[in-house]
Amino acid sequence: MKIELRHGSGGEETGRLIHELFEKYFTNPILDRMEDGAVLPVMKGHPVLTSDSFVVEPLFFSGGDIGKLSICGTVNDLSSMGARPLYLTASFILETGLETETLEKVVSSMAETAREAGVSIVAGDTKVIEGKGGLYINTAGIGERAKGLAISASAMEEGDAVILTGTMGDHHGTILTARLHMKSSLRSDCAPLNGLVESLLKEGITIHTIRDITRGGLATVAGELAEASGKAMELMEDEIPVSEEIRELSGILGLDPLTMGNEGKMMIILPEKEADRALAILRNHPYGRQASLAGRITKGEGVHLITAYGGKRKLLPLRGEGLPRIC
Amino acid sequence: MKIELRHGSGGEETGRLIHELFEKYFTNPILDRMEDGAVLPVMKGHPVLTSDSFVVEPLFFSGGDIGKLSICGTVNDLSSMGARPLYLTASFILETGLETETLEKVVSSMAETAREAGVSIVAGDTKVIEGKGGLYINTAGIGERAKGLAISASAMEEGDAVILTGTMGDHHGTILTARLHMKSSLRSDCAPLNGLVESLLKEGITIHTIRDITRGGLATVAGELAEASGKAMELMEDEIPVSEEIRELSGILGLDPLTMGNEGKMMIILPEKEADRALAILRNHPYGRQASLAGRITKGEGVHLITAYGGKRKLLPLRGEGLPRIC
Numbered sequence: 001m002k003i004e005l006r007h008g009s010g011g012e013e014t015g016r017l018i019h020e021l022f023e024k025y026f027t028n029p030i031l032d033r034m035e036d037g038a039v040l041p042v043m044k045g046h047p048v049l050t051s052d053s054f055v056v057e058p059l060f061f062s063g064g065d066i067g068k069l070s071i072c073g074t075v076n077d078l079s080s081m082g083a084r085p086l087y088l089t090a091s092f093i094l095e096t097g098l099e100t101e102t103l104e105k106v107v108s109s110m111a112e113t114a115r116e117a118g119v120s121i122v123a124g125d126t127k128v129i130e131g132k133g134g135l136y137i138n139t140a141g142i143g144e145r146a147k148g149l150a151i152s153a154s155a156m157e158e159g160d161a162v163i164l165t166g167t168m169g170d171h172h173g174t175i176l177t178a179r180l181h182m183k184s185s186l187r188s189d190c191a192p193l194n195g196l197v198e199s200l201l202k203e204g205i206t207i208h209t210i211r212d213i214t215r216g217g218l219a220t221v222a223g224e225l226a227e228a229s230g231k232a233m234e235l236m237e238d239e240i241p242v243s244e245e246i247r248e249l250s251g252i253l254g255l256d257p258l259t260m261g262n263e264g265k266m267m268i269i270l271p272e273k274e275a276d277r278a279l280a281i282l283r284n285h286p287y288g289r290q291a292s293l294a295g296r297i298t299k300g301e302g303v304h305l306i307t308a309y310g311g312k313r314k315l316l317p318l319r320g321e322g323l324p325r326i327c
Numbered sequence: 328m329k330i331e332l333r334h335g336s337g338g339e340e341t342g343r344l345i346h347e348l349f350e351k352y353f354t355n356p357i358l359d360r361m362e363d364g365a366v367l368p369v370m371k372g373h374p375v376l377t378s379d380s381f382v383v384e385p386l387f388f389s390g391g392d393i394g395k396l397s398i399c400g401t402v403n404d405l406s407s408m409g410a411r412p413l414y415l416t417a418s419f420i421l422e423t424g425l426e427t428e429t430l431e432k433v434v435s436s437m438a439e440t441a442r443e444a445g446v447s448i449v450a451g452d453t454k455v456i457e458g459k460g461g462l463y464i465n466t467a468g469i470g471e472r473a474k475g476l477a478i479s480a481s482a483m484e485e486g487d488a489v490i491l492t493g494t495m496g497d498h499h500g501t502i503l504t505a506r507l508h509m510k511s512s513l514r515s516d517c518a519p520l521n522g523l524v525e526s527l528l529k530e531g532i533t534i535h536t537i538r539d540i541t542r543g544g545l546a547t548v549a550g551e552l553a554e555a556s557g558k559a560m561e562l563m564e565d566e567i568p569v570s571e572e573i574r575e576l577s578g579i580l581g582l583d584p585l586t587m588g589n590e591g592k593m594m595i596i597l598p599e600k601e602a603d604r605a606l607a608i609l610r611n612h613p614y615g616r617q618a619s620l621a622g623r624i625t626k627g628e629g630v631h632l633i634t635a636y637g638g639k640r641k642l643l644p645l646r647g648e649g650l651p652r653i654c
Contacts, residue, residue, distance in 0.1 A: 004648075010542020010588065011645030015551070034555060035480050036407035036539055037377035039472060047374050050364035051416035051467045052452045080363040089378035091465050093420075125379045129463075129652060136456075138418050140378045140467030145366060153362050212363055215337020224342070228361060261337065318338030321331075325456060 003098040008128025017126060021104060025111040026090070026121040038122035040087055043144045048083035050074055051140035057325040059106065059135060061178045063170075063188035064263070066137055067109035069327055072192045072263055073214070074141035075117045079197040080210040080266065082151035083143030085117060090124040091138040095131025106135065117192035149201075153228035155208040161275035162233060162295035163268045165196065165288045168218055169246040169260035175326050177249065186245050191264035196287050200268070205278050209269040215326060217259040220317040221267060222303040232300035235315065237307045239294040258305075259318040261326050269297065330425040335455025344453060348431060352438040353417070353448040365449035367414055370471045375410035377401055378467035384652040386433065386462060388505045390497075390515035391590070393464055394436035396654055399519045399590055401468035402444045403539040406524040407593065409478035410470030412444060417451040418465040422458025433462065444519035476528075480555035482535040488602035489560060489622035490595040492523065492615045495545055496573040496587035502653050504576065513572050518591035523614050527595070532605050536596040542653060544586040547644040548594060549630040559627035562642065564634045566621040585632075586645040588653050596624065 006013045023032065030038045054070045064072075071088065078085040090110060094103065114121055119141070170189040177184035193212075200207060209229070213221050218240065226233050242250075242257045250257050264287060270278055275293055282288030303315040333340045350359065357365045381397045391399075398415065405412040417437060421430065441448055446468070497516040504511035520539075527534060536556070540548050545567065553560050569577075569584045577584050591614060597605055602620055609615030630642040 005651040006646075006648045008651065009645055009647065009649035011547050011586070011647070011649055013646070014543070015644070033480070034551075036404040036537075037375045037410060037468075037470070039408055039410075040374045040376060042373055042474065043370065046369055047367045047469060048364045049367060049414055049416060049467070049469055050450050051378075051418045051465065053418040053420050053454050053465055055420060055454045055456050077363040081366055083364060083366075087376055089376060089467055091378045091380040091467075093380050093382060093463060123377050127380050127382045127652075127654075129382050136420055136463070138378065138380055138465035138467075140376070140416050140418075140465075141364075142374060142376055142469060143364070147369065153360070210363075216341070220338050224361075259338070317342070318336055319333075319340070320336065320338070321333045322336035322338055324332040324335065325454075327454075 001100045003094045003096055003100065003128060005096060005128050008126060014126055021107055022124055025107045028120045030120065030122040045144040045146045048078055048081045048143045048145050050077040051138065053136060053138040054327055055136050055325050056327050058178055061174050061188055062186060063174060064190035065106060065109050066135065067106035068113045069190050069263060070137040070139045071110050071113040071117060072190050073327065074139040075119060075192040075194050076212040078141050078143035079194040080212045081145060082149045083145040085119045085141055085143040085194050087122045088119050088139050088141045090121050092126045093136040094128050095134040096128060097131065097133035098135055113192060117194055151207050151210055153209055153225055156229045156231060156269040156297050157208060158231060158297055158299055159272055160208055160269050160297040161272045161293055163275065163278060164241060164292050164294045165266045165268065165282055166290045167241040167243045168262060169242060169257035171263040172260035172323055172326055173246050173249050176323055189262055189264035191287050193264060193266055193287055196285050199281050199285055200278055203281055205270065205274050207268060207270045211267045213262045213265045213267055215261045216318040217261055219258045219315045222315065223317040226301060226303050232298045233295055233303045234298055235295035235303065235305050237305050239292050241290045241292050263327060328427045330421045330423055330427065330455060332423060332455050335453060341453060348434055349451055352434045355447045357447065357449040372471040372473045375405055375408045375470045375472050377404040378465065380463060380465040381654055382463050382652050383654050385505055388501050388515055389513060390501060391517035392433060392436050393462065394433035395440045396517050396590060397464040397466045398437050398440040398444060399517050400654065401466040402446060402519040402521050405468050405470035406521040407537040407539045408472060409476045410472040412446045412468055412470040412521050414449045415446050415466050415468045417448050419453045420463040421455050422461040423455060424458065424460035425462055440519060444521055478534050478537055480536055480552055483556045483558060483596040483624050484535060485558060485624055485626055486599055487535055487596050487624040488599045488620055490605060491568060491619050491621045492593045492609055493617045494568040494570045495589060496569060496584035498590040499587035499650055499653055500573050500576050503650055516589055516591035518614050520591060520593055520614055523609065523612050526608050526612050527605055530608055532597065532601050534595060534597045538594045540589045540592045540594055542588045543645040544588055546585045546642045549642065550644040553628060553630050559625045560622055560630045561625055562622035562630065562632050564632050566619050568617045568619050590654060
């Protein structure tokens with residue numbers, strides 16, 4: 001069956017789609033009440049709220065799909081604030097002509113990823129537009145952050161260590177090779193990272209700043225943090241993890257892995273004395289095996305790359321198109 | 328200037344768009360921190376979460392636009408749960424070719440409506456897809472509901488009164504005549520209704536159920552509530568407010584105002600003894616002037632319309648397309 005305009009009418013057909021597809025996969029006591037809004041348990045800590053839309057093309061790629069991505073993106077944004085992700089909304093814009101089997105695969109993947117991350121999908125929405133069988137998803141999420149926790153873009157201090165939780169550019173490379181129909185062994189790094197962050201917090205590691213290294217890549221994210229904190233960042237080129245495949249692909253296509261997007265990597269900035277212990281914990285987690293101490297926070301402004309030969313150059317944020325519809 | 332793919336790269340151009348447009352209009356201390364997620368003050372009551380995507384066409388219409396609609400829709404969903412709407416996210420999917428002036432008008436309208444509703448936009452996202460200058464918005468929202476409040480789709484009781492806060496079909500009629508390029512004096516009823524609901528709660532009115540009467544119209548919403556509560560609803564045809572313009576338009580086009588969508592009308596279900604006082608309060612509010620006691624809850628199932636001539640017929644939910652992209 002294909003999606004038609006009537007599935008977005010808000011009437012009987014929308015109801016059936018919700019019941020037979022979204023409710024079936026996302027079922028939980030809050031969602032099943034089917035109210036205008038999800039009434040959540042009272043929280044002791046600070047609620048943290050975030051939202052992202054996903055327009056990735058193709059819908060399915062090695063290592064993930066738009067559904068998995070839509071859960072990971074929002075879970076990781078909440079985790080970057082030190083919040084425990086709890087409840088998500090899922091809103092769909094469906095294009096006419098979309099096969100309901102395709103939609104079901106996406107929804108099933110969302111449900112599986114939500115299970116892994118330990119979050120519930122408690123509310124949603126479905127709209128239909130005329131199109132060619134495409135699909136866009138928005139997820140918003142709410143997490144709970146312990147009182148007193150002060151993880152923030154502006155909290156990093158001079159002398160802090162900069163840790164990267166893994167290799168740069170895998171998601172970008174995967175989407176790019178898929179779109180060019182290139183043979184490739186690349187897999188998207190798309191993953192929910194709340195467990196990784198919680199493993200640090202549980203061990204009492206002090207963290208100043210966390211940022212999910214998505215669109216725009218390491219260079220862009222580092223620049224945003226430097227600006228937000230009024231400090232400078234130095235990154236050591238040799239210590240930035242990049243896989244052999246991404247190195248080769250970048251060489252061939254003239255890309256820079258440092259402006260390529262990821263969907264399962266974070267920059268974690270913490271006091272230098274915490275760095276060794278944090279690295280050990282991260283490397284012990286399936287999503288942090290290649291974690292690396294790759295830089296430090298200094299006085300000044302901007303981001304500088306210390307090259308393999310000891311040179312120093314300014315690292316600029318992504319400019320121009322990058323790779324459209326990467327997430 | 329027109330939106331191009333580079334505005335969605337997550338790099339420099341996305342940053343500039345956020346800074347010069349979204350931050351400028353939505354500015355508030357939480358948003359201005361520009362973190363991955365918005366850390367909110369601790370709440371004493373229950374957080375209530377909801378989300379809606381908006382794909383209305385045309386973007387601008389008499390009485391509103393996609394921006395105003397996107398705020399009202401989420402504010403009204405939260406209000407329908409008896410929650411006080413507090414914080415919203417705003418996520419944009421922009422099509423290439425969209426004029427930034429058009430986007431600015433939409434964003435300015437969102438800011439104005441958010442101000443009216445007393446909510447802050449605290450997080451957001453921007454994606455760009457290839458297209459013809461269109462624009463989709465998702466808003467998610469969080470409200471706070473007092474502990475002990477039990478407004479719910481399933482809470483209505485036999486004997487309860489059914490109040491409609493105003494005329495049916497205005498938004499639907501407005502979008503339809505705009506799309507057909509018909510001359511019309513119709514105006515969308517698009518409005519944030521949190522003030523209306525709060526005026527009832529403030530006066531201590533007991534409310535069992537509230538539902539925003541949007542896509543699918545009164546017939547669909549009434550059917551959903553009857554099903555959720557395991558009760559029946561009787562609506563008196565003569566007491567359902569419908570404007571002269573909508574009556575005429577429906578006559579000409581063979582439409583039923585009871586399956587036409589609204590964006591500023593609610594169904595409020597409460598104990599019969601509360602009805603007179605509630606009506607007086609509603610009629611005293613700018614968005615409730617034409618509030619009407621239009622039905623009651625009975626034993627049984629489904630929704631029945633008591634016609635002007637005393638007949639009784641089953642009222643069925645919207646079936647088929649309705650009006651695509653109405654919101």
